[in-house]
Amino acid sequence: MARQPAAADFIRTIIDRDLASGAVERVIVRFPPEPNGFPHIGHAKSSTLNFGLAAEYQGQCHLRFDDTNPATEDQRYVDAIKRDLQWMGFAWGEHEYYASDYFGTLFDWACKLILKGLAYVDDSPEDVIRGMRGTVTTPGTESPYRNRAPEENLELFEAMRAGVFADGSRVLRAKIDMGHPNMKMRDPLMYRIRHATHYRQGGAWCIYPFYDWAHGQSDAIEGVTHSICTLEFATNRVLYDWYLDALEIAPRPHQYEFARLNLEYTITSKRKLLHLVQEGIVDGWDDPRMPTLAGLRRRGVRPRAIKTFCNSIGTTKVDSIHDPGLLEHCVRDDLNHRAPRVLCVQDPLPITLTNWPEDHEEIISAPYWPHDVPRDGVRSVPFSKELLIERSDFSEDPPKGFRRLTPGGIVRLRHAYIIRCNHVEKDERGNLVRLHCEWIEGTRSGSNTALKPKGTIHWVDAKRSLPVIVRAYDRLFAQPVPGDDFLEALNPSSLIEYKEARIEPSIADDPPEKRYQFTRLGFYWRDPELINSHPPVFNCIVTLRQAIQGQTKYSQHTLGVGRPVGAVLPRDSQSKPQPKTTTPAKSEPKSKQRPLSADEEHWLNQSGLNAATGLAIYGIPAAPEFLEAASEYVSRVSVGNWMANQLLPALKGAPLSSLPFGPSEFAELVRLADNGKASTHEARAVLKLMLAGERTPTKLLTSVQASTVSDSEVLRDIIGNVLSDHEDRVQAYIAGKTGLLGFFVGQVMKRTNGKADPRQVKALVKEELAGSAT
RNA sequence: UGCCCUGUAGCUCAAUUGGCAGAGCGCCUGGCUCUGGACCAGGAGGUUCCAGGUUCGAAUCCUGGCGGGGCAACCA
Numbered sequence: 001m002a003r004q005p006a007a008a009d010f011i012r013t014i015i016d017r018d019l020a021s022g023a024v025e026r027v028i029v030r031f032p033p034e035p036n037g038f039p040h041i042g043h044a045k046s047s048t049l050n051f052g053l054a055a056e057y058q059g060q061c062h063l064r065f066d067d068t069n070p071a072t073e074d075q076r077y078v079d080a081i082k083r084d085l086q087w088m089g090f091a092w093g094e095h096e097y098y099a100s101d102y103f104g105t106l107f108d109w110a111c112k113l114i115l116k117g118l119a120y121v122d123d124s125p126e127d128v129i130r131g132m133r134g135t136v137t138t139p140g141t142e143s144p145y146r147n148r149a150p151e152e153n154l155e156l157f158e159a160m161r162a163g164v165f166a167d168g169s170r171v172l173r174a175k176i177d178m179g180h181p182n183m184k185m186r187d188p189l190m191y192r193i194r195h196a197t198h199y200r201q202g203g204a205w206c207i208y209p210f211y212d213w214a215h216g217q218s219d220a221i222e223g224v225t226h227s228i229c230t231l232e233f234a235t236n237r238v239l240y241d242w243y244l245d246a247l248e249i250a251p252r253p254h255q256y257e258f259a260r261l262n263l264e265y266t267i268t269s270k271r272k273l274l275h276l277v278q279e280g281i282v283d284g285w286d287d288p289r290m291p292t293l294a295g296l297r298r299r300g301v302r303p304r305a306i307k308t309f310c311n312s313i314g315t316t317k318v319d320s321i322h323d324p325g326l327l328e329h330c331v332r333d334d335l336n337h338r339a340p341r342v343l344c345v346q347d348p349l350p351i352t353l354t355n356w357p358e359d360h361e362e363i364i365s366a367p368y369w370p371h372d373v374p375r376d377g378v379r380s381v382p383f384s385k386e387l388l389i390e391r392s393d394f395s396e397d398p399p400k401g402f403r404r405l406t407p408g409g410i411v412r413l414r415h416a417y418i419i420r421c422n423h424v425e426k427d428e429r430g431n432l433v434r435l436h437c438e439w440i441e442g443t444r445s446g447s448n449t450a451l452k453p454k455g456t457i458h459w460v461d462a463k464r465s466l467p468v469i470v471r472a473y474d475r476l477f478a479q480p481v482p483g484d485d486f487l488e489a490l491n492p493s494s495l496i497e498y499k500e501a502r503i504e505p506s507i508a509d510d511p512p513e514k515r516y517q518f519t520r521l522g523f524y525w526r527d528p529e530l531i532n533s534h535p536p537v538f539n540c541i542v543t544l545r546q547a548i549q550g551q552t553k554y555s556q557h558t559l560g561v562g563r564p565v566g567a568v569l570p571r572d573s574q575s576k577p578q579p580k581t582t583t584p585a586k587s588e589p590k591s592k593q594r595p596l597s598a599d600e601e602h603w604l605n606q607s608g609l610n611a612a613t614g615l616a617i618y619g620i621p622a623a624p625e626f627l628e629a630a631s632e633y634v635s636r637v638s639v640g641n642w643m644a645n646q647l648l649p650a651l652k653g654a655p656l657s658s659l660p661f662g663p664s665e666f667a668e669l670v671r672l673a674d675n676g677k678a679s680t681h682e683a684r685a686v687l688k689l690m691l692a693g694e695r696t697p698t699k700l701l702t703s704v705q706a707s708t709v710s711d712s713e714v715l716r717d718i719i720g721n722v723l724s725d726h727e728d729r730v731q732a733y734i735a736g737k738t739g740l741l742g743f744f745v746g747q748v749m750k751r752t753n754g755k756a757d758p759r760q761v762k763a764l765v766k767e768e769l770a771g772s773a774t
Numbered sequence: 775u776g777c778c779c780u781g782u783a784g785c786u787c788a789a790u791u792g793g794c795a796g797a798g799c800g801c802c803u804g805g806c807u808c809u810g811g812a813c814c815a816g817g818a819g820g821u822u823c824c825a826g827g828u829u830c831g832a833a834u835c836c837u838g839g840c841g842g843g844g845c846a847a848c849c850a
Contacts, residue, residue, distance in 0.1 A: 009787095034850055069849060126848055135846055137776045171848060181777040183846050192848040211850045235778055235845045257779080259843095264785090271849095312798070314787045316780095319843050323785050326799055336812065372812055403810065412808055445808065456808045520809045544811050593825085593838060612827040612837040645828045645836050680829065729794070739794085742831045746793025749831095758793095758830050 009315040011049070011256055015057060015226060023251075024225045027059030031085075031092075032099075032215070032229075034066045035077035035199075037270035038285040038292045039084045041306070041327075045261040048310035050228060051090040062222055063092040067100045068214045070198040078199075080285070084293040088303045099209075099218050100200050106209050106217055107161065109247055110172060110190060114153045118246050119190060120146055121156040122173050129171070132178070133186050139179035140186045146175065160193055163206045167193050172207075176242065184239045188212055216240040219253040227253045230260040231319060261313070262321040265475035265491075266291045267482050281490070282476075286529070288539050289476045289494050299473070300515060300525040300541035305334035324475065331542045335515060335523045340368035343381065343414065343458045344503040344518040344538075346470050348388035349432065350462060353419065353439040356385040361464075364445070366415040379506035383416050386462035388502055390520075393457040394435060396424060403455035410440070412456040414519055418443040458519045465502035467535040471527070472496045472543075501538075520544065609640045616644035622656045623648070629663035634671040642670050646684065650691055660693045669697040677701065679757045682708065709756045712764060715748070719761070719768050722747045733769060741765065 008016070018024040031050045033039060039047075054061035063085065067073045085092075113119040122129065122145045134140030148156075157172055159165065172191040180186055190213040195206045219227045227240075234257045244252045261268060268291055276282045276290070286294035296306065309330040313322060343366075361384040368377040393404040393411075405411040410420045423436035443449045474496070479489035507516070515525040522543035530537045593611070596604070603624065604614045617623045617640060630639045647666065651659075669690065673683035678701050686700045694700055709715060722744055723730050733740040744765045745758055 032850090036850085066850065072849075129848080130846080133846055135776090137846095139776095140846085168848060183777080186846085189848060194848080208848090210848080215850085231779065232844055233850090238778085259780090312786085316787070318780060318787090320786065323799075326786070329799060332811085341809080370809070370812070371807070401810090414808065416808095418808095453808085455810080458809080517809085517811085520811075522811095544809075546810065610827065610837090615837050616827090641828060641836095649835060684829095726794090732794090737794090743794050745830065749793070760830095762830050 010317070011053070011226070011228060011258065011315055012056075014256060015053070018225070019057070026225075027053060027057040028062070028223050028225045029053050029059065029228060030062040030064050030097075030219065030222065030224050031090075032064045032066045032218075033081050034069070034072075035074060035081060036069070036072040037077060037274055038080050038294055040268050040270070040273065040293065041263060041266075041291045041296070042261040042268040043084075044088065044293060044306050045310045045313070046228075046230070047085060047088065047090055048307055049258070049315055051092075052311070053226075053228075059225075060095060061090070061092060062095040062097055062224065064097040064099060064218060064222070066211070066215065066218075067098055067198070067200065068209050068211065070194060070196040070201075070208060073199055075199050080294065084297075087293065087297060088306065095222075097218070097222060098200060099214050100198060102214070102218050102221055103201065103205055103209070105221060106214060107207075109217060110209075110213070111154060111157065113174065113190075113246055114157060114172075115150050116246070117150050117175065119172055119174050120148050120153045121160065122146070122171050122187075123169070126168055129189075133183065134178070136183060142178050143173075143187070146187070157191075160191065160207050161205075163195065165193055167195055169193060174213075174239075174243070174246075176239075182235055182238055184212070184235050185242070188239060212236055212239050213243065216243050216253065216255070217247070217249075220244060220247075220249045224253040225251075227255045229255060229257055231257045231317065232260075233257055257317065258315050259317055259319050261310075262319075263291065263324050263327070264321055264480040265324055265477045265482075267477070267486055272486055275487075281487075288471070288527070289473050291476075298528055298539070300523065300539055301331050302334055305331045308334065321481065328542050329545075332523070332545065335517070335541065337373055337375070339515045339517045339523050340377065341370065341517045341519050342368075342379070342504055342507055343460055344468065344470070344501060344516075344521065344524070345388045345390050345458065345460050345465075346472075346498040346501045346521065347391045348460075348500055348502055349391040349394060349435065351387050351389055351419070351421075351435040351437050353385050353387065354422070354436050356439045358385065360384065361461075364415055366445075379504075381415060381504050381506065382461045382464040384461055384463065387413070387459050388462050388465065389413075389435075389457055389459045391432075393455075394421070394432075396432075404457055405435070405455075410451065410453045412443075412445075412453045413459045414456050415445045416459070417441075417445075418449070418451050418453055458521075460502045460504050462502075464505050466505055466508060468501050468503045469533075469535055469537045470498040470501040470524070470540065471537060472498065472540045503538075515541065517544075607640070608636055613637075613640045613644040616648060620648060620656070626656055626663050626666075630667040630670070633664060633667035634674055638670050638674050639667060642666070642673070642687075646687055650687070659691075661690050661695050665690065665695055665697060672697055672701055678705075679759060681754075681758055685754075707755055709752045710760065712760075715752075715756060715761060715764050716768065718748055718751050719744070719765055722751065723768060723772065730769070730772060734772070741769075744769070 015024070015027055019027070029050045031047045033043060051061045053059070065078055110119060122143050124132070124143055124145065129143070132141045132143060156170065160170055160172070170193060171189050173187045173189055176185045176187055178186050189210050191207045191209055193206060194208050197203055198205065216227070233255070237255045237257070240255050267273065273285070273290065273292065277285055282290055285292050286298045288295055288299035309327045312330070313326070361382055364381045364383050365378045366381050368379060369375045389405070395402055395404065395406055398406045405421050407421055407424055410418050412418050418440045419437040420440060421435050421437050424432065425434040425436060427433050440451065443451055474494045475491055476494050477486065477489045478491040482489040512526050512531050513528070515523060517523050523541040524538045525541060527537045527539045600615070600618060603618055604611060607614055607627070609617070617627055623643065627636065627639055627643060669683060669686055672678040672686070673680055678686065682701060682704050685704045686697050689700050690697065726747070729740050729743065741762065745762050748761045748765065749756060749758055
């Protein structure tokens, strides 16, 4: 499947804008992991975005390790991150950077801020600092050390660096505003003292910068243009900008935030994943059930599938959670045309072909590929008297719609013969031990036979097949959103091992990294960590999509893996997961209106405007006065509407005083519209010109009207063209879809470049349509 | 009860910037088939969070409300 070009999401829109305006010459982005864990599917989204952007715009993506915390970071994670990124196919060339390499520059820049009086050393203990920060709704209070002289601060800061103070005894803080509504701006910490060994810097430093101080400055050092991070950093952006402004860095990077990837039944928190690893709940960071890239790789997923997935989920600012089904779809789609089919029975049930000659063996030449995959190749599959089939492909008491083997029924053995089950053998406890079946001669695959079994099942030869272990994986968590008590949400059967599985012998000589489709089961490959084990261990990469009649399922895994294929679930076990707790009662009609203040109420009453219009004007400086002044010439309601809906929005927050015209000119415009001299459409065009600096509405109107297409004959021509270009819609309109009228009007407006009176057009379109209806 | 982000199909996203509300996944039906897969054809599914306003025309602009997420680590 061709890789579709990524849609122009909001990030690409911003980049296009910056490139077009010349603000940015070449796009430089960065992927900044902290080396404190293995990268996971969420990092795949971020790195696909950043490296993808660099490739698309012929820019550069830097790999930068955000290693400012010596307590949690380690070279082993650096190695893992680099390996996984390379596996994904991303190349950063020589642009491999480490925030810790910038410690020197960062230190110098901190001194600069101190000298500018924008940073100070605070001797307060940790809990005091926390206490004085205030809360989200109450302002903080200033530290008693806040107003130390710059020289003293510098001396202290240098002493901090020199190691004369104990851990936690002092910090360097930016001097911003303890009452700031954004808590990140309440004198944020820049440095803490940590007499620790950094995995790269060793003991060179005993003070370490915090994220906010290090990150933007690192971007600046590298010449990053667009610094793309996840949503939770949005409140940090103001601080990001503050530091850069304080240092007077130009040109400087800008931060943009997008929604991180969330997957149902999965966690993408490094902290929680680390917990699973440390507690031995999973078999390391690369356990095939883990959402880590290492886990996905070991499972057998290819990078292409992950990239397709990442590109297809979009880049937005909506905090959303994805269905793992989409990832699974991408994995199947990637493998369908590149994984040869072989036969493997996970949970064998022996069958004997009672009428097959003793000791007779047939070698069947079976194609590796189904009819719809245009690839060649066959392998030999032995067939004899004793065979094995999937236990779940037989049912003594078949549910409705069951298409496999039943007592007395027939079924096709894939690539081989049709058989009939004549006798069911059980042990003394009633357990099924063997089926005695009849081989139906002349029904070999490819031969013409009148017999049409409803189903085809997979099988292997009992003697000649090879023993294998098959590992089937289900989702790690049973809850769609595991939450903080994620350990409670663990799925107890996320790994099921089929120890008695058997596979056709053809695979014996295949290279170990070969991926297969086990017919009717799914895609598999040998676990790369257990490549020398005997019998071989196969991981299920993803099951086949299975639409078994009557089953509505949300997970292939629920049905296909971890249970015998085709097993029918009891009704209540297939119930949908709990829906998101969002959007509870969206239908409840409640129209609460904010209680108006006395002033607002009074003003609204005397102005005669409705609340929507009035409130749009009332809070804007000088707007009520503007309204009053303009109302001397024309109705206040009209002025109000034009102000609230046209003028003020066009200002985009700029003050009214910046207008190139005054209330009287504005009133003139409104009057033109009011008394019908100008259509609304024309009046808007005039306003646009006025905003551009022209002052005389009446004159402008003349020129606007001069270019207006108002000749009915000309318009009728255009309408005729539109109608004949959209014959189907004309029919629909005649058939009763009158809402299409707006569409026709819109088309005509487009073809006149907006230079027609839509009211006139509408009337004419109605006439024409009435004409064509008869 | 502050600041920031955000509400379009079951899920994830589009909608040429005010002019037919669409796509992928999922689901259903039919076709094909020696994989209950793949493929092909069709279908269901919408109060564009709600209520007002402006407009010939609003998912889009204006006002108000409601819902969801984030921010008070010497983590990033």
